[in-house]
Amino acid sequence: MSESPIVTAAMLAIGDELLSGRTKDKNIGHLADMLTLSAIDLKEVRIVPDEEDAIVEALNALRARYDYVFTSGGIGPTHDDITADAVSKAFGVPCIYDPAAMTLLGDMYKRREMEFTPARQRMARMPEGARHIANPVSTAPGFIVDNVYVMAGVPQVFQAMVDNALPTLRSGAQMLSRSVSCPYGEGDIGTLLADIQKAHPETSIGSYPRFDGKKFSTEIVVRARNAAPLDAAAEAVEAMITTLDAAKIAPNPTADA
Numbered sequence: 001m002s003e004s005p006i007v008t009a010a011m012l013a014i015g016d017e018l019l020s021g022r023t024k025d026k027n028i029g030h031l032a033d034m035l036t037l038s039a040i041d042l043k044e045v046r047i048v049p050d051e052e053d054a055i056v057e058a059l060n061a062l063r064a065r066y067d068y069v070f071t072s073g074g075i076g077p078t079h080d081d082i083t084a085d086a087v088s089k090a091f092g093v094p095c096i097y098d099p100a101a102m103t104l105l106g107d108m109y110k111r112r113e114m115e116f117t118p119a120r121q122r123m124a125r126m127p128e129g130a131r132h133i134a135n136p137v138s139t140a141p142g143f144i145v146d147n148v149y150v151m152a153g154v155p156q157v158f159q160a161m162v163d164n165a166l167p168t169l170r171s172g173a174q175m176l177s178r179s180v181s182c183p184y185g186e187g188d189i190g191t192l193l194a195d196i197q198k199a200h201p202e203t204s205i206g207s208y209p210r211f212d213g214k215k216f217s218t219e220i221v222v223r224a225r226n227a228a229p230l231d232a233a234a235e236a237v238e239a240m241i242t243t244l245d246a247a248k249i250a251p252n253p254t255a256d257a
Helices: 016-020 027-037 052-065 083-091 099-111 118-124 155-168 186-199 227-249
Strands: 008-014 041-048 068-072 095-097 125-127 131-133 142-145 148-151 176-182 204-211 216-224
Touching (some): 176 227, 186 216
Antiparallel strands (some): 204 216
């Protein structure tokens, strides 16, 4: 992929349990935090069931659109852990029992004096030619194919794999941000804020309403990759607030004397 000041990523979370609500996802927020720190923009998240066609379709769409794709879930020992098969199908390569992964797992179970059963051997399956993502928590590795990083769904394991994958990634330009507290609700500032955004296209301006039990206010966050446009947009937001303050306290010329 060509060098760019902006590096993009997507996440594909896999599992029926996520869609049914039985499992509450903890991995999306963690990945978003870590990618932000690494100056990689997480642009899209999809959640799909344990269905091979759904995984293949989503993965092929995302890997063509973004620099990196991270998956979570579906690489365990049970029959419904089909992520390795789906990734193999997406790339058109065989899904094999990776010899190095078999050795890692076999040695680990031997040390623990546990049988290396066929179910446990399933955790060594991955697309032929895949590279490992180390798993210091439970040994069974994740894997990398091209720009796709396939990781476990268990949060502790997922986080450990993310830690091992991040140093290998290309970073983009760091996103800068500035917060401006606004005492007015979004209904008062929506049109004015849209005008500011239009006048400062190199920035992204978000508004986040707050309610203290009596009145609404807004936290306005300006983001940009360069300081100059960030400063200009933030100053425009501050000027908007000053103008609204002045209009609020100005006497009404039509009021009775």
